[in-house]
Amino acid sequence: MNNINLTIDHIEVSVQPETTLLEAAKKLKIKIPTLCYHEDLCVAGNCRVCVVEQVGADRLLPSCATPVSEGMEILTNSLKVRNARKSVIDLLVSEHRADCTRCYKSEGCELQHLSSEYLIGEDSFIDLVPLKEYTIDYFSPSIIKDDSKCIRCQRCVRTCDQLQDIGALTVAYKGEEMKVSSFFEKPMYEVVCTNCGQCVNRCPTGALIERNYIDEVWTAINNPKKHLVVQTAPAVRVALGEALGMEAGLVVTGKMVAALRRLGFDSVLDTDFTADLTIIEEGNELLQRLKGALVDKNPDVNLPMTTSCSPGWIKYIEHMYPEMLPNVSTAKSPQQMFGALVKTYYANKIKVEPENIVSVSVMPCTAKKYEANRPEMHASGYKDVDLVLTTRELAKMIQQAGIDFEALENEEFDSFMGTSSGAAVIFGATGGVMEAALRTAYEVVTGREVPFDGLNITPVRGMEEVKEATIKIEDTLPEWSFLEGAELKTCVAHGLANAKKVMDKVRSGEASYHFIEVMACPGGCLGGGGQPIPTNAEIRAQRSKAIYEEDAGKPIRKSHDNPEVIKLYEEFLKEPLGHKSHELLHTSYVERNRY
Amino acid sequence: MTEMKNLVKSLADNYGRYHESLLPILQGVVEKKRFLSEEAMVEVAREIDISAAHVFGTASFYSFLNTSPMGEYVVRVCKTITCMMHGKNLIIQELEKQLKIKLGETSHDGKFTLLETNCLGQCHKGPAMLINDTPYTNLTPDKVRDIIQSLKQNDLVSNAATQVN
Known part of the structure; x- marks a missing residue:
């Protein structure tokens, strides 16, 4: 098709048909302000802040929702446009509880930026906030929903619908009473919300934020009786820098470790260690299930097996596919395995009473906060993980402590439980758990490394919605001869809307797999609900690149080669899926109401 | 089921x-x-x-998709500007008096719910109200009294009829 020619601010531009005016302007590096628009979501066109003028036309056009047409003359900064935008922003502010200096979102608020950019004064429209009754929902351990700050752009509603296919949020009522609401305005913890936090990542204001535990962590750090243990998830180290003014896609592991020590954590450890452990447990569970199904012909063995590291995915399947819960690996997530070990094995090793340990985790995730609060997560006899911080909260603490993050010298994790393999690092990207599991399972079965160049199992990498890969198993070791010639069928999905597609196919019998990896968030944990804001495909690709670089640079690439994991089995766990493992590292799930 | x-x-x-x-x-x-x-x-x-x-x-x-329990008779008084100018507030006062409930409430016997509604399209005959699906127009407090009394009466009659049967 022929390109469309038009001018924007008197500059000629030629673009593909169907391009929007907003995209055409972006091509010319002209920035048009937006609020309801988000690159990851469909166009809503409801906020009207992106209006532009078409020369000769009376009405302004929403640039996010208007496709280009031949010969258009567009002005993005005429007086008419400026005045219209100013009124739009002013009206939004008049309905927004603008307590900006006290707001958790504060400098991250897109409305505040625009208000400041367009010089919205104090004496404009009447402040409507005192005249209305707003609900603030503080009851979820993960997410706070504050309707008084909502500008009804509906990014959250579209996120929950399109990216996650859940629909926990909707637009309810109409006119001046219109609001973003859950089912019957119930608190978020009572409805189908998976706590994934993707809405938090996309909310332009402070209407949806993570529940933060920063003060609780500072209090614990300053309690001399307490031994503070911190674990950091794989995806945190490739994104933390962004929240501290660095560019996307930098690995800041060493600086992060240094900063955590400076903050006052006594043991700075690595969730990657238990990611390796997860692979050993989960990989063996998969092999055991395969044996049960193929050799013992046990009808109670459920295949395909799905991963269980993503707490958003777990809550999703509990709500949406409760009949498939037996297919979920019983292995806990790395965070909870870590928590269970910290207050048992590790406490014993460092000679500290478990009740004096405060176990903190830093996660790219808001659902991890909920996971840590699940009643069954007390395997150690104590709450296994006491406090969960997101990447954003850690960045905030580093700022509060006055640390110049970029200037920090790299430091190493403490040992024990600080060593990890490259296989653990890639847990942070979609397909990573699958790749890590295959690196180990293939070797267990055949005694040889996976037949991929440099151990890089590229078919399960990348940002495609659903990835499938089949691995042929040949020349097995004698005890695995029943797998000789078998084709291990795997599937990887990220984002719950994609997970739904896969699960529907599995349920209907249209697809048959042995092993399915699901991560609740787009891109996997690197796009998690606790990661620095903003997020878009480009930023996620940068983080992903960083993760695979970190993997490639690790001296150990396979989970079963992690010397600390090997030692943990020798000293404590004895064998994968053994008695101790079942006690500490495995869990069960509950059926939840779909509505 | x-x-x-x-x-x-x-x-x-x-x-x-x-x-x-x-x-x-x-x-x-x-x-x-x-x-x-x-x-x-x-x-x-x-x-x-x-x-x-x-x-x-x-x-x-949608206003007509109620999300809370309603009385047997749902009284919706037009609240828009023409009916307002024609004395809608006095109509509501009279209804509140007759039904012994406030706007938005349902009577204890579950018979009547009193609501306001947007334009009923009866501006030329305001003030107007709708009881279930029946419109009533050119309302006066007297007329409202009669309408409510006759609905209550109807109920008594039909109740009595049931009892006789």
Whole structure:
């Protein structure tokens, strides 16, 4: 098709048909302000802040929702446009509880930026906030929903619908009473919300934020009786820098470790260690299930097996596919395995009473906060993980402590439980758990490394919605001869809307797999609900690149080669899926109401 | 199966299980039950496989899809500007007096609910109100008294008739 020619601010531009005016302007590096628009979501066109003028036309056009047409003359900064935008922003502010200096979102608020950019004064429209009754929902351990700050752009509603296919949020009522609401305005913890936090990542204001535990962590750090243990998830180290003014896609592991020590954590450890452990447990569970199904012909063995590291995915399947819960690996997530070990094995090793340990985790995730609060997560006899911080909260603490993050010298994790393999690092990207599991399972079965160049199992990498890969198993070791010639069928999905597609196919019998990896968030944990804001495909690709670089640079690439994991089995766990493992590292799930 | 499940199922059999079946199904439930309970919305969501929140979103958008229990007679007084100019407030005062409830409430016997509504399209004959599906126009406080009394009377008569039978 022929390109469309038009001018924007008197500059000629030629673009593909169907391009929007907003995209055409972006091509010319002209920035048009937006609020309801988000690159990851469909166009809503409801906020009207992106209006532009078409020369000769009376009405302004929403640039996010208007496709280009031949010969258009567009002005993005005429007086008419400026005045219209100013009124739009002013009206939004008049309905927004603008307590900006006290707001958790504060400098991250897109409305505040625009208000400041367009010089919205104090004496404009009447402040409507005192005249209305707003609900603030503080009851979820993960997410706070504050309707008084909502500008009804509906990014959250579209996120929950399109990216996650859940629909926990909707637009309810109409006119001046219109609001973003859950089912019957119930608190978020009572409805189908998976706590994934993707809405938090996309909310332009402070209407949806993570529940933060920063003060609780500072209090614990300053309690001399307490031994503070911190674990950091794989995806945190490739994104933390962004929240501290660095560019996307930098690995800041060493600086992060240094900063955590400076903050006052006594043991700075690595969730990657238990990611390796997860692979050993989960990989063996998969092999055991395969044996049960193929050799013992046990009808109670459920295949395909799905991963269980993503707490958003777990809550999703509990709500949406409760009949498939037996297919979920019983292995806990790395965070909870870590928590269970910290207050048992590790406490014993460092000679500290478990009740004096405060176990903190830093996660790219808001659902991890909920996971840590699940009643069954007390395997150690104590709450296994006491406090969960997101990447954003850690960045905030580093700022509060006055640390110049970029200037920090790299430091190493403490040992024990600080060593990890490259296989653990890639847990942070979609397909990573699958790749890590295959690196180990293939070797267990055949005694040889996976037949991929440099151990890089590229078919399960990348940002495609659903990835499938089949691995042929040949020349097995004698005890695995029943797998000789078998084709291990795997599937990887990220984002719950994609997970739904896969699960529907599995349920209907249209697809048959042995092993399915699901991560609740787009891109996997690197796009998690606790990661620095903003997020878009480009930023996620940068983080992903960083993760695979970190993997490639690790001296150990396979989970079963992690010397600390090997030692943990020798000293404590004895064998994968053994008695101790079942006690500490495995869990069960509950059926939840779909509505 | 519960009664609600059966009702929703039969409505879905009738209207289909598509997104566009949602409104007629909800209307059908309101016709039978006078309002949409939480249970009803969950059943509808399950039946046509959409999120319960979206069912609630749709239901709460439409004034005539009640989301809380309603009386046998739902009185909706037009609140828009023409009826307002023609003395809507006095009509409401009289209704409150007669029904012994405030705007937005339902009488203790579950007979009457008093609401305001947007324009009924009777501006030339304001003030106007709607009781269930019947419009009443050119209202005066006297007229309102008569209408309410006759509804109450009707009930007494029909109750008496039931008792005799």
